Amino acid sequence: MALPRVAIVGATGYTGAELLRILLQHPGVEVTALAAREKLAPRVSAVLPSFTGLCDLPIEAFDADALAAKADVAFCALPHGASVACVSALHARGMKVLDLSADFRLRSVDLYQQWYGAAHAAPELLAQAVYGLPELHREKIRGATLVAVPGCYPTASTLPLLPLLAAGLVRPEGIIIHALSGVSGGGRTPAAAYHFPETSEGARLYKVAGTHRHTPEIEQVLGDVLPAAPTVTFTPTLAPMTRGILSTQYATPTRELRAVDLVEAARAYYAGSPSVAVLDAGVLPDTLWVRGSNRAMLGYAVDARANRVVAMGVIDNLVKGASGQAVQCMNLALGLDEGAGLRGSAVFP
Ligand SMILES: NC(=O)c1ccc[n+]([C@@H]2O[C@H](COP(=O)([O-])OP(=O)(O)OC[C@H]3O[C@@H](n4cnc5c(N)ncnc54)[C@H](OP(=O)(O)O)[C@@H]3O)[C@@H](O)[C@H]2O)c1
Structure with a gap:
């Protein structure tokens, strides 16, 4: 039986390259087309030499008709704002689309306009989008x-x-989240803020006090298990590492709790989730334990003195934070095993 055919749009970026790396090893699909904007080439290895000898596909300019003729599924790994038109064109041609940008994440068009500074260009399609946290x-x-x-x-x-x-x-009010990100989170386009001398030996806070665009997305996700979306304080920080997110969350417990109670609750919640590992009480997660893998590792502690729960999560931003999670969603959308192509362990150290 022919395998589902897959196209990557934005194949020359960091998440696009990571999609190609994962999908070339996936047993249940075949990569048949790659597209980008400027870095077009007769072979992908001319732009991404790590694929030399592994993939000979060309990188072509975006053409919705051509992609729909070559593939059944499309991953769009494009900047937000640029993605909506490509996603709409491919979806209209009957393709299943996995969008890695922020264009279809916020369910409210008002929230989208408020945080992204423009009216949503495809509100009817937005209503059909599913938020892909498996x-x-x-x-x-x-x-x-x-x-x-x-x-x-x-x-x-x-x-x-x-x-x-x-x-x-824990109480939904007063949650504080402080998270560190690796520099690849900013994408492949060069900028002074991501230049080696300005990132390799320091850590930098940015977009603090409710100004980072991931704030309403975090609130929307948490609101899905609550009567209403909470308001959180989110503080992002650029850290001197290429890959990785380390997020620490502080919340007020509703009763006296031990770390082991939190571990047990998380293990019960994520039973049957192949990409989540809940660490034993007392074990603190490390980004090196998930680097290159589609795994999220969660840890829990209780600060009884301050009456605070401390919850911690680590992921690889390019894998469970983007391309691996996208493949996990594709597996579900195609009726494949959720963990297909995603079972590799971390690249350690
Ligand atoms: N990096 C991460 O950790 C991460 C995590 C989660 C989600 N995301 C999201 O994933 C998307 C891609 O991120 P990335 O880090 O892979 O970005 P990137 O490295 O900057 O790559 C962007 C890709 O999009 C293409 N492109 C750029 N501008 C375009 C435009 N105006 N129209 C059409 N194509 C354009 C580029 O093609 P050319 O090379 O030919 O210019 C390139 O293939 C973004 O929406 C980002 O927010 C990223």
Whole structure:
């Protein structure tokens, strides 16, 4: 039987390259087309030498008709704002689309306009999009034709909190999230802020105090297990590493709790979730334990002195925070095993 055919749009970027790396090893699909904007080439290896001898596909200019003729599924790994037109054109041609940008993540057009500074260009399609956090929306993703793949910070910041909020173990008010991101989170386009001398030996706070665009996305995800979306304080930080997100969340417990109670709640919540590992109480997660893998590792502690729960999550921003999670969603949308092509362990050290 012919395998589902897959196209990657934005194949020359970091998440596009990561999609190609994962999909070339996937047993259940075949990559048949690659597209980009400027870095076009007769062979992908001319732009991404790591694929020399592994993939001979050309990188072509985006053409919705040509892609729809060559593939059944499209991953769009494009900047937000640029993605919506490509996603709409491919979806209209009957392709299943997995969008890695933020264009279809916020369900409210008003929130989108508020945070992204422009009216949503395809509100009818937005209504059909499913938010692709498999651990929360597995059943919806199974039938989806358009999946909005979550952001990296929201994935690392909500996976630890969801079981605690769903079980009523912590209060939704007053949650504080501080997260570190590796520099690849900023994409491949060069900029002074991501230049080696300005990132390799320091850590930099940015977009603090409710100004980072992942804030409403985090609130939307947490709101899916609550009567209403909470308001959180989110503080992102650029850290001197290429890959990785380390998110620490602080919340007030609703009763006296031990770390082991939180671990047990999270293990019960994520039973049957192949990409989530809940560490034993007392074990603190490390980004090196998930680097290159589609795994999220969660840890829990209780600061009884300050009456605070401390929840922690680590992911690889390019894998569970983007391309791996997108493939996980594709597996569900195509009726494949959720973990197909995603079972590799971390690249350690
Ligand atoms: N990096 C991460 O950790 C991460 C995590 C989660 C989600 N995301 C999201 O995933 C998307 C891709 O991120 P990335 O880090 O892979 O970005 P990137 O490295 O900058 O790559 C962007 C890709 O999109 C193409 N492109 C750029 N501008 C375009 C435009 N105006 N129209 C059409 N194509 C355009 C580029 O093609 P050329 O090379 O030919 O210019 C390139 O293939 C973004 O929406 C990002 O927010 C990223």
